[in-house]
Amino acid sequence: MQIPQPYLLFLGDVRDPLAVKMARGILAWRPEACVGQLRLDAQTPDLGLDDLTVAEAAARGARTMVIGTANAGGKLPIQWLDSVREAVAHGMNVASGMHQRLGAVEDIAAAARGKGVELFDVRHVHPPLEVGNGARRPGKRVLSVGTDCSVGKMFTALALEAELKKRGIDADFRATGQSGIMIAGEGIAIDAVIADFISGAVEQLTPANDTDHWDVIEGQGSLLNPAYAGVSMGLIHGAQPDYLIMCHELGRPHMRHMSHFPVPDINACVELNLTCARVTNPAVRLAGFSVNTSSANEEEARTFLQELERRFGVPATDPVRFGIEKVASHLLALDAQGDR
Amino acid sequence: MQIPQPYLLFLGDVRDPLAVKMARGILAWRPEACVGQLRLDAQTPDLGLDDLTVAEAAARGARTMVIGTANAGGKLPIQWLDSVREAVAHGMNVASGMHQRLGAVEDIAAAARGKGVELFDVRHVHPPLEVGNGARRPGKRVLSVGTDCSVGKMFTALALEAELKKRGIDADFRATGQSGIMIAGEGIAIDAVIADFISGAVEQLTPANDTDHWDVIEGQGSLLNPAYAGVSMGLIHGAQPDYLIMCHELGRPHMRHMSHFPVPDINACVELNLTCARVTNPAVRLAGFSVNTSSANEEEARTFLQELERRFGVPATDPVRFGIEKVASHLLALDAQGDR
Numbered sequence: 028m029q030i031p032q033p034y035l036l037f038l039g040d041v042r043d044p045l046a047v048k049m050a051r052g053i054l055a056w057r058p059e060a061c062v063g064q065l066r067l068d069a070q071t072p073d074l075g076l077d078d079l080t081v082a083e084a085a086a087r088g089a090r091t092m093v094i095g096t097a098n099a100g101g102k103l104p105i106q107w108l109d110s111v112r113e114a115v116a117h118g119m120n121v122a123s124g125m126h127q128r129l130g131a132v133e134d135i136a137a138a139a140r141g142k143g144v145e146l147f148d149v150r151h152v153h154p155p156l157e158v159g160n161g162a163r164r165p166g167k168r169v170l171s172v173g174t175d176c177s178v179g180k181m182f183t184a185l186a187l188e189a190e191l192k193k194r195g196i197d198a199d200f201r202a203t204g205q206s207g208i209m210i211a212g213e214g215i216a217i218d219a220v221i222a223d224f225i226s227g228a229v230e231q232l233t234p235a236n237d238t239d240h241w242d243v244i245e246g247q248g249s250l251l252n253p254a255y256a257g258v259s260m261g262l263i264h265g266a267q268p269d270y271l272i273m274c275h276e277l278g279r280p281h282m283r284h285m286s287h288f289p290v291p292d293i294n295a296c297v298e299l300n301l302t303c304a305r306v307t308n309p310a311v312r313l314a315g316f317s318v319n320t321s322s323a324n325e326e327e328a329r330t331f332l333q334e335l336e337r338r339f340g341v342p343a344t345d346p347v348r349f350g351i352e353k354v355a356s357h358l359l360a361l362d363a364q365g366d367r
Numbered sequence: 368m369q370i371p372q373p374y375l376l377f378l379g380d381v382r383d384p385l386a387v388k389m390a391r392g393i394l395a396w397r398p399e400a401c402v403g404q405l406r407l408d409a410q411t412p413d414l415g416l417d418d419l420t421v422a423e424a425a426a427r428g429a430r431t432m433v434i435g436t437a438n439a440g441g442k443l444p445i446q447w448l449d450s451v452r453e454a455v456a457h458g459m460n461v462a463s464g465m466h467q468r469l470g471a472v473e474d475i476a477a478a479a480r481g482k483g484v485e486l487f488d489v490r491h492v493h494p495p496l497e498v499g500n501g502a503r504r505p506g507k508r509v510l511s512v513g514t515d516c517s518v519g520k521m522f523t524a525l526a527l528e529a530e531l532k533k534r535g536i537d538a539d540f541r542a543t544g545q546s547g548i549m550i551a552g553e554g555i556a557i558d559a560v561i562a563d564f565i566s567g568a569v570e571q572l573t574p575a576n577d578t579d580h581w582d583v584i585e586g587q588g589s590l591l592n593p594a595y596a597g598v599s600m601g602l603i604h605g606a607q608p609d610y611l612i613m614c615h616e617l618g619r620p621h622m623r624h625m626s627h628f629p630v631p632d633i634n635a636c637v638e639l640n641l642t643c644a645r646v647t648n649p650a651v652r653l654a655g656f657s658v659n660t661s662s663a664n665e666e667e668a669r670t671f672l673q674e675l676e677r678r679f680g681v682p683a684t685d686p687v688r689f690g691i692e693k694v695a696s697h698l699l700a701l702d703a704q705g706d707r
Contacts, residue, residue, distance in 0.1 A: 030623045051390050078695075107412075158594045158595070159593055159594040159595075160625065161593030161594065161625060161627070161628060163575060164628060168580055192558055193390055201702050217560075217562060217563050218563040219561055219562065219563065220556060220561070221558075221559060221560070221561065221562070222558050222559065222562050222597060222601065223559065223561055223594075223595065223598065224559040225597040225598075226593055226594055226595075226596070226597060227594065240531060240670025250600070250643075251646055252500050253500070253501030253564055253566055253605075253647050254498045254499040254500065254501065254563075254567065254604075255498070255563065255564070255566075256600045256601065256604055256646070257562060257566060257597040257600045257602075257604070258562045258563065258565075258597060258601075258642070259567035259597075259600075260590070260596045260597045260599075260601075261596065261597025261598075261600075262564065262597075264593045264594075265593075266599070285500065285501060287501070291646075297443045299642060299643075302639060304637075306591055306596070307593050312653070346582070351437070359604040
């Protein structure tokens with residue numbers, strides 16, 4: 028699956044700024060892939076892109092209309108479907124991260140076949156999968172892991188990919204969730220595969236590569252989150268990472284959506300991730316911490332990060348506030364220590 | 368989902384004794400639920416049940432024909448379908464553990480609707496699922512876990528259920544795999560659910576219960592098996608077990624189907640399972656070991672089990688050779704130590 032870029036970002040009629048998070052992520056990380064935005068309502072958040080009709084976007088070369096919004100329940104609102112029909116009629120592909128499949132709307136599916144365009148239901152479409160086998164593959168791999176969901180694992184992986192590329196290093200972000208897939212144009216929504224195939228899907232997502240190539244793999248969930256740890260476990264085994272970056276949110280009071288679960292101890296989380304990663308890569312090492320410190324002032328943030336560095340002997344940063352450079356440098360320094 | 372018993376065990380035309388393992392399991396654990404066997408080939412293994420036609424089985428009260436075989440690839444051989452049609456025509460339900468769905472064969476699906484009977488594709492059919500929430504539920508829970516796949520986790524759970532019932536204790540075997548589901552008549556094939564819902568499916572499978580009721584939960588895979596650990600992780604979190612029984616095969620040289628992976632150290636496996644189980648039940652304890660010692664003579668087996676008992680301070684048995692009684696007794700003794 029490769030979603031053709033550039034994109035027209037469809038924002039529908041949502042009004043909650045959080046609902047356009049996916050579109051914002053695409054624009055932030057792949058601005059060159061965004062020709063404009065399409066809003067159905069004047070109160071829909073403005074990303075600062077040109078407001079375009081489907082016809083105008085097609086004329087500017089947009090190859091895929093991306094439904095870059097989320098709504099409760101994941102259903103496609105009926106008032107959005109006419110825009111989808113219009114995009115297909117203009118020969119554009121359409122990509123959606125909604126639970127409800129575009130391909131399940133019969134007239135749209137038929138129109139897409141007729142026009143020879145693709146409907147990408149990124150939560151659902153993936154290549155035929157095999158169960159994992161754990162065999163070692165050439166190439167270098169770094170995986171973002173976390174103390175919980177939504178602590179910046181995607182952001183960290185994208186920032187690290189960008190930093191490695193800036194340094195002239197051959198690196199690919201490997202997307203495991205719907206936002207990441209929209210940004211990369213490819214990937215596998217790991218939480219949506221059949222449980223038997225989690226690690227196998229990741230093996231396929233990050234195949235054997237050149238020995239000096241880096242896969243920067245987007246983590247999901249947390250080994251200590253009681254809802255999603257199965258996904259995280261299969262991901263860590265399939266990724267067989269050489270390096271882990273531990274992601275965390277400073278000051279989060281409890282696990283996301285679970286007031287009865289405190290956020291786990293970072294040390295326990297690091298140890299568990301290393302223990303599990305060693306199953307498929309005994310040489311795995313912690314390369315750094317990436318912390319969302321937005322709830323704290325800068326001094327508190329620096330104090331927290333320095334304490335992590337002191338305890339673990341690896342760099343700790345907030346990539347939004349202080350950049351990812353020091354973690355990237357440490358990663359490359361560890362790697363330069365030679366064959367392990 | 369509740370598969371109506373008793374069963375006619377359909378063995379098809381398979382010749383490999385291993386291919387009728389599921390049917391043998393049903394007969395071993397629920398002999399009262401088996402009215403006969405149906406073989407299409409004289410060389411198909413004989414389970415010792417009466418050979419019946421579909422009509423004869425229906426006359427003896429069989430309510431479901433169970434396709435109690437496995438074959439490579441999981442497809443339904445075309446020469447079996449006439450027996451399925453005949454069963455439906457006689458008003459019997461049909462249950463299958465094959466990957467290919469009975470319900471996908473159009474004329475069979477239509478005939479089943481017409482006769483008002485059910486087609487149970489146990490690998491695929493499950494109730495609508497929610498993601499796990501990790502909230503504590505009343506009732507006692509014991510989970511069989513393992514150093515690898517196919518080390519006796521289902522056998523151990525069934526043996527323990529039988530032993531608890533023999534002692535007058537209110538206990539239910541909770542099936543998580545297709546053979547277990549056929550035996551219990553209900554359950555959820557955990558490895559076949561979408562990855563996001565693994566722990567939620569187990570929470571639904573083993574719901575809140577009376578405080579003196581025992582759920583004896585069938586484990587799957589191993590936290591140290593690089594193919595299936597995601598399933599095992601979600602299962603252990605969703606089960607929130609009070610007690611674990613560690614299952615193992617003596618003398619297995621490497622992980623099943625993975626000659627490049629040695630079987631893990633038992634101590635590391637126990638520690639990792641306890642660490643992960645504590646996420647949803649901080650009071651979890653190891654209650655014993657259940658070891659398949661069939662590759663060793665009786666003296667070697669006893670020596671190995673005694674060594675486990677010495678190292679871990681809990682009973683170790685081979686339930687086939689020596690019975691499950693001592694593990695059940697220890698489990699109940701631990702539990703009688705009172706509220707924890």
